[in-house]
Amino acid sequence: MAVSDEQYDPQALQEKWQARWEALDPFRASEDPDDPRPRKYLLDMFPYPSGDLHMGHGEVFAIADVIARYWFQRGYNVLHPIGWDSFGLPAENAAIRRNAHPAEWTYANIETQATSFRRYGISFDWSRRLHTSDPEYYRWNQWLFNRFFERGLAYRRGGLVNWCPQDQTVLANEQVVAGHCERCGAEVIRRELTQWYFKITDYADRLLDDMAEVQDGWPERVLTMQRNWIGRSEGADVRFRIEGRDEPVTVYTTRPDTLFGATFFVVAADAPLAEEICAPDHLDALIAYRAEVAKLSDIERLATDKEKTGVFLGRYAVNPVSGERIPVWAADYVLSDYGHGAIMAVPAHDQRDLDFALKFGLPVRVVVHTGLADPGESGVATPGEGTLVNSGPLDGLAKTEAITRIVEILRERGTGDAAVNFRLRDWLLSRQRFWGTPIPIIHCADCGEVPVPDDQLPVALPDLRGEALAPKGVSPLASATDWVNVDCPKCGGPARRDTDTMDTFVDSSWYFLRYCSPGDETAPFDVERLKRWGPIDQYVGGVEHAVLHLLYSRFFTKVLYDMGLVGFTEPFLRLLNQGQVINRGKAMSKSLGNGVDLGEQIDAFGVDAVRLTMIFAGPPEDDIDWADVSPAASQKFLARAFRVMAEAGAASAPGADPATGDTELRKVAHRTIDEVTRLVESHRFNVAVARMMELTSAARRAIDSGPGAADPAVREAAEALAVMLSLVAPYCAEEGWERLGHGPTIARAGWPVADPALLVQESVTCVVQVAGKVRDRLEVSPEISEDELRTLALASDKVRAHLDGDPRKVIVRAPKLVNIVP
RNA sequence: GCCCCCGUAGCCCAAUGGCAGAGGCAAACCCCUUAAAAGGGUUCCAGUGUGGGUUCGAGUCCCACCGGGGGCACCA
Secondary structure, eight states, X not given: OOHHHHOOOHHHHHHHHHHHHHHHOTTOOOOOTTOOSOEEEEEEOOOOOSSSXXXXXXXXXXHHHHHHHHHHHTTOEEEXXXXXXXXXXXXXXXXXXXXXXXXXXXXXXXXXXXXXXXXXXXXXXXXXXXXXXXXXXXXXXXXXXXXXXXXTOEEEEEEEEEEETTTXXXXXXXXXXXXXXXXXXXXXXXXXXXEEEEOGGGGHHHHHHGGGGGTXXXXXXXXXXHHHHHOOEEEEEEEEEETTOSSOEEEEESOGGGGGGOOEEEEETTSHHHHHHSOGGGHHHHHHHHHHHHHSOXXXXXXXXXXXXXXXXXXXEEOTTTOOEEEEEEETTSOTTSTTSEEEEOGGGOHHHHHHHHHHTOOOOOOEEXXXXXXXXXXXXXXXXXXXXXXXXXXXXXXXXXXXXXXXXXXXXXXXXXXXXXXXXXXXXXXXXXSSOBOOEEEETTTEEEEOOGGGOOOOOOOOOGGGGSOOSSOGGGGOHHHHEEEOTTTOSEEEEOOOEEOTTTGGGTHHHHTTSTTOSSSSSOHHHHHHHOSBSEEEEOGGGTTTHHHHHHHHHHHHHHTTSOSOSOSBSOEEEOOOEEETTEEOOTTTTOOOOHHHHHHHHXXXXXXXXXXXXXXXXXXXXXXXXXXXXXXXXXXXXXXXXXXXXHHOOTTOOGGGSOHHHHHHXXXXXXHHHHHHHTTOHHHHHHHHHHHHHHHHHHHHHSSOTTSHHHHHHHHHHHHHHTTTOHHHHHHHHHHTTOOSOGGGSOOOOOOGGGTOOSOEEEEXXXXXXXXXXXXXXXXXXXXXXXXXXXXOHHHHTTOOSSOXXXXXXXXXXXXXXX
């Protein structure tokens, strides 16, 4: 055997095996309904083609591939698809800069990433590849939009919306993070615009309640974030009469028990209601106040420490239960799009109302006795529990009883009822940009909003490029006159296409359904095939989508369920959020100059070593600081493992009876198989790798100073190692598998099975403690009884030396521990 | 301000309430080698952020604090 045969040359292995794997195509999922193998659906969040793959991709896909390859080895029919989330702004911005079409940049990047994925050795079923910017894909966005429209789940309305001045488009609430655009970071402003919405609020209750289905499969923090985002609250609607106005005004409150403590009334300054209510001689003040508020950015307006502002509207509201007259104010701390855009203010028990009352000298009346200082004097509201006072029929009641009682009273009088409110707003889906799915609506002067008939889909994007795409506040599509002007599908008269495109989160809300039947030309997905594959067994991706993509996908799934197209209500049974790859304690960035290039790492250490480093660095959820890990060390380990496989392969042929091999090594191998199996199942991949390292060392010792490379136990260990290692380092494992005399591919080798007979230990070391200190160790049978062990322990000389008479207590945990309390 | 997660050798990380160390990095040394690299091996290193509590027994459970990370923050 030549030494060079045992040398581990990652680059050579990559070249050799990548081509062979592509020919063998071992990861194609079977659609044969008679395939007896149980199915598993593993999904990675599909990439946006921003350039080549980066370190973050390297981590997610390495992690997900461990799970996918494990399932393949366990004999599942695995669906592990790949596609690209290829609509979106960066392509458009690049196209403007280069005077090109967004498709050029997009599809070039997709090819680059696809090539990198193939080299990275991920176990994809490439036959299902999709790109959301293909007309064959976005056609179905439009088809789905039409279905939503028919059901009243897609509608157009005017209102204040979030506008990103940088990207020149509106944004959904979910895409505004702390007042800034989620994508570009610019400060978001409010504009009054007529836009398309999806009625996700109709599903608020189910989005909340169905979380029970994934309670055990999703990270707690993602569930918490979604719960907070949906923001369900329970309370009551209360109708107040406004003097000088026929229509009463309804307010929502979570504390109807404090109704008697309402000392003023506030409407959102920006709501139309404010001017409707406003007394004529106060209108100038309101208009002036509105102008002041409009000058503020959202950041300033929403700052919690901002001083309260407002203006009296010259009107009084009448408390429906006490009959008390209270002044009506307009203020910007009341939001026009939550509840009814108006509140009853109870300064004693709500800090915001108290701040306002103190600023404007409004009365503060305690109606819940909490035992704390009077808020009117302390300046601190008392929102907690207590006994009702100054509240007529509620006096003496505790909070929950008072709420029940007051709701009864309101109901009897017809001035209110229990109510539920959500923080969740409808999903604004229009975008004033080009590189997205055209909204398939035609506006006709006579017929109104007319959907483009299904048989005329897709409404393809017109061919615009370069300067024509520059943001100008209205969609670039508006300038494509030939495209815009069409005949109304209903009456045939002149009409105009809607010129906005859809939020690209629409694309990703159902792509996982399309993977089951990517080429389907008659439907977005094949219902029968989806029944076999769905829902997704394991989803892997970043936590940044906790309330974006994941919430929208859950919404889509529920709508499609109601349409009878999907057989499940939750799309993702288990969710794994991988950590980030950082460098020297900080996120990689150009400005910090601490970027690490995935391609360069692979060139230097090989695909397997990079993947192994990602997996071995720590738990998958944790961030990896690339400065703390060593791909060079990973490469060394792989070389070591490779030599074990190569030497075992050279010394023996397949088929030897392992039972004739060295028992000690066999025990190590089988214990490793057993543990690695459990560790992979529980996603503790870093520990699984540590076990593989131990097995490699044990095999090394067996070859060098034990029974030798030809021993069947060495072969058995090397073969098991190869298969386990193939989850993380497929090239090294495949070559090792070949050296061990097996044909390609190791992907079909099958997971090793631990022999229970080799897992039992003949003896266990039992620790004997006296008062918690170890005083003796006994070699005992694993099956020893408690009584036997107690007798044995008490008979020990070393133990007796520390005992003074009879022990008070003896705790026996057979077979591993005895603790004697003297 | 409120809520959640995490603090274990110089570093990354293990440890069903039961002997604090599985694995790796770094360091030192030995073997192999003409030499170096590669390879093989040995050794060094913390009492688990701090202070209480529960328990026969706490890194693990509870409370408070300190430090780091994350989420929410006028939603009535």
